[in-house]
Amino acid sequence: MPGIFMTEAAYISPEIRMGLEAARKAAHRHGRRLRVQVGDIWYPIRSMDDDGIEIALDVAPKLRGHIEIHEGPRVIRTALIVAAEVRDDVMRYAFKRATAPRNEAPVDYVRLLPASAGLIEVQ
Known part of the structure; x- marks a missing residue:
């Protein structure tokens, strides 16, 4: 049929295809x-x-x-x-x-223990 092309799933008219393409472009702009x-x-x-x-x-x-x-x-x-x-x-x-x-600079040595989060002083 003239004016209709076949996709893998179904026949779609050129007007619907243009509408779908416009919707795809709008979704990219607002994504x-x-x-x-x-x-x-x-x-x-x-x-x-x-x-x-x-x-x-x-x-x-x-x-x-x-x-x-x-x-x-x-x-x-x-x-x-x-x-x-x-x-x-x-x-x-x-x-x-x-x-x-x-998130942090690379190191040129192997870290054996996790770094301490802080120091608690005992009085």
């Missing part, structure tokens, strides 16, 4: 506040998975190298990235390495 900072400019992340991130193609910078991914004011991941491919209306950046941020 998690993931973003990447480059200099003084913040770029919103449309989606993130274990393999990389996606940024809207119309604002996507030429990113490469070390980045920090923020959720609001909090750093949630540091990563080494490379531009991978353009998909529809987003630029996909692939992680070469991605790790959770550290």
Whole structure:
């Protein structure tokens, strides 16, 4: 039938498909506040998975190298990235390495006992 295409699950008219795509984009805008900072400019992340991130193609910078991914004011991941491919209306950046941020500095020795929480003086 003209004007109708087949997906894996069902037949969907173009009007419904466009409505679903608009709803998906709106959900990305109002979802998690993931973003990447480059200099003084913040770029919103449309989606993130274990393999990389996606940024809207119309604002996507030429990113490469070390980045920090923020959720609001909090750093949630540091990563080494490379531009991978353009998909529809987003630029996909692939992680070469991605790790959770550290809360404390690394040490160059083995800690045998847990650190004491404080000192109680006996009088």
